[in-house]
Amino acid sequence: AYADIVISCGAATAPVNLLVSAENRAKSVVIMNPAPLPLRRFSLALVPAHDRVARRGPIVRIPGALTAVTEEELALAGERLSRHPQFRAQDTILRGGERVVSVLLGGDTRHYELTTTFVDGLIQQVLQACDAVDGVCLVTSSRRTPPDVERLLQQRLDRHPRCRMVLLASRDPLNGTSEGMLGLARVVVVTGESISMVTEACASGRPVLVVDPPLRKAGWGRVTKPQRYVRQLAHDGYAKPLFLREVNQAIQRAIAQPRATPRLDAYAAVRDAVARLL
Structure with a gap:
């Protein structure tokens, strides 16, 4: 060869x-x-x-993981997601995606623990925001999400009127669902332990709110790699790191006062660098 x-x-x-x-x-x-x-x-x-x-x-x-997605691809993914068997579209709130909050949950890592207490508090913040703006949420777990957290999501959201879809990695097919959730979203809430999830969210051009799960002892007293990354994204205007208690109000502000959000494009630097080799 x-x-x-x-x-x-x-x-x-x-x-x-x-x-x-x-x-x-x-x-x-x-x-x-x-x-x-x-x-x-x-x-x-x-x-x-x-x-x-x-x-x-x-x-x-x-910046972060290599990911690239266009607005057209996000829109098509959103249309496909609306036909997912777990998707409940019994009203017209999703029209245009202006009041949709997409929540991307990661899981346990060496430095972070995604606890039921944390997730319960996060979901409560999201639902309160949805009530305030007359919106809905779409929620997905990942393959790293602990089983007890998935059980909590199922109990809290499977029939909740403010949740149009909850996807569980242990139960539902997830291929392409994150792109669809980003395509439908007006605001994205993502847990901060996953660099790849945060990068994908920031590549969507949506307002991205990042919330760190609780730190394990291994992460105490240090700045973790995901934290360094999110701080740089925040400095460049791609994401906003939050404490858990701030999520509700941040969602409301993002929907009530929409602003242009830059789209993270990691491929631009790659294209230029590789082109210089040719």
Whole structure:
């Protein structure tokens, strides 16, 4: 096989990248940190901005995870989601998506614990906001969401008049559902432990409210990688980090006072950097 550019992702495939690119006299591009291999061994390294790597070698820092979606794709995904078997569309509130709050829940990590107490409080904040603005919510768990949290979501939301859909990763097909939820949303609420979920939400161009789950002891007294990332997003205007008690009012403000929200485009820097190699 012949290649002008060899692309790999992560440390495990980085040695293969160097071997194949050397054999083909091709450019080598690595996504994420290839440690223990040094970045200078590659023609280009696309490294997440929240990773702490030395500024040596041909590095391009990218915001978060690589994701790209257009407004047209989001609209089509929203139409598909409205035909999901768990979707309840018995009224016209969803018309135009102006009063839809989409909630993306992650799960447990080394530094965070998604507890039932936290999720119950978050859902209460969202439902109070929906009551105040005459809106509805769409809620999804992820494959990392604990079973007791999913049971809570089912009990609280499966028949709640302000919830048009609750998707449980252990019960429902999730392929493409997050894009659909973003397409229908006026506001997005996302838990902050997942860099990929936060990135996907910010790529939608919707107002994004980020709430951190409780920290485990391993995260006490330190700034976690997701926190560094969200702070940078907030500085650039892509997201707003909140305490749990602030979610209700923040949703109401976002709907009552809509403002243009920039769309996170991690691919722009990637396209430019790769084009320079050709």
